Amino acid sequence: MVFITGDCHSDFSKFNTKNFPIQKEMTKDDYVIICGDFGGVWNVATESKEETYLMDWLEDKPFTTLFVDGNHENFDRLNSYLVEEWHGGKVHKIRSSVIHLMRGQIYDIEGSSFFAFGGASSHDVDGGILEPTDPDYQKRKKYLDREWISYRINRISWWKEELASEEEMAEGQKNLSACDNKVDFIITHCAASSTQAMFSFGKYASDIQTNYLESIKQNVAFKKWYFGHYHKNMPCSDKEIMIYNHIERIL
Numbered sequence: 001m002v003f004i005t006g007d008c009h010s011d012f013s014k015f016n017t018k019n020f021p022i023q024k025e026m027t028k029d030d031y032v033i034i035c036g037d038f039g040g041v042w043n044v045a046t047e048s049k050e051e052t053y054l055m056d057w058l059e060d061k062p063f064t065t066l067f068v069d070g071n072h073e074n075f076d077r078l079n080s081y082l083v084e085e086w087h088g089g090k091v092h093k094i095r096s097s098v099i100h101l102m103r104g105q106i107y108d109i110e111g112s113s114f115f116a117f118g119g120a121s122s123h124d125v126d127g128g129i130l131e132p133t134d135p136d137y138q139k140r141k142k143y144l145d146r147e148w149i150s151y152r153i154n155r156i157s158w159w160k161e162e163l164a165s166e167e168e169m170a171e172g173q174k175n176l177s178a179c180d181n182k183v184d185f186i187i188t189h190c191a192a193s194s195t196q197a198m199f200s201f202g203k204y205a206s207d208i209q210t211n212y213l214e215s216i217k218q219n220v221a222f223k224k225w226y227f228g229h230y231h232k233n234m235p236c237s238d239k240e241i242m243i244y245n246h247i248e249r250i251l
Helices: 021-025 049-059 137-146 166-178 193-200 208-219
Strands: 002-005 031-035 064-068 083-086 089-095 098-101 105-109 112-117 185-188 224-227 240-242 247-249
Touching: 031 185, 031 224, 049 089, 049 098, 089 105, 105 166, 112 166, 112 208, 166 208, 193 208
Parallel strands: 002 031, 031 064, 064 098, 112 185, 185 224, 224 240
Antiparallel strands: 002 247, 083 089, 089 098, 105 112
């Protein structure tokens, strides 16, 4: 069995037995995929006690947890894990059955091909990205806090790696070409530019990531595309599905 869901932000209560009772029938050969903003690797320096508890809790679940990264991840920490091979693609293993699906990789899961490409632009940055070494940092932060204006702090709550690098995009194109630009499932955090524009009526601006995904949308044959990021559950077409707190079985 393969299930899919959206952003968690370190809240994994949707996976308790009350909310997800079918897990009683699952094994480690069954999978739950999270479409970004996993949030389980967030503490700035090392794994915190809370993170250890949460990751061990997921590890003790009868299923295997898979996730693509979102924009709210600590990329310094995430990218410090050893790169391993798993089901045909590169991964970071947070635990033996809590696994980060890396950008541009294609995995064979239960006989179906999955193209994974995490990342997205942060939208909760009206006050900008603060630099702790800036002489006006404390003054600016105090003002934004007082006015309840959202902001992020460089390499503490925001990382430029939230958007894909040229190397990651090239890796994705290479792997798709090797599959004749055909996959069964596409798993991302944000949507392609045209899809995003359609459901948001222009609220979200396109960027290097959504434009890259747009190229994939136009050139790759796929059966279903699931993405998170926008905190809603809705079909955007017969093949593109935005998912948040629902847990949907796909295989």
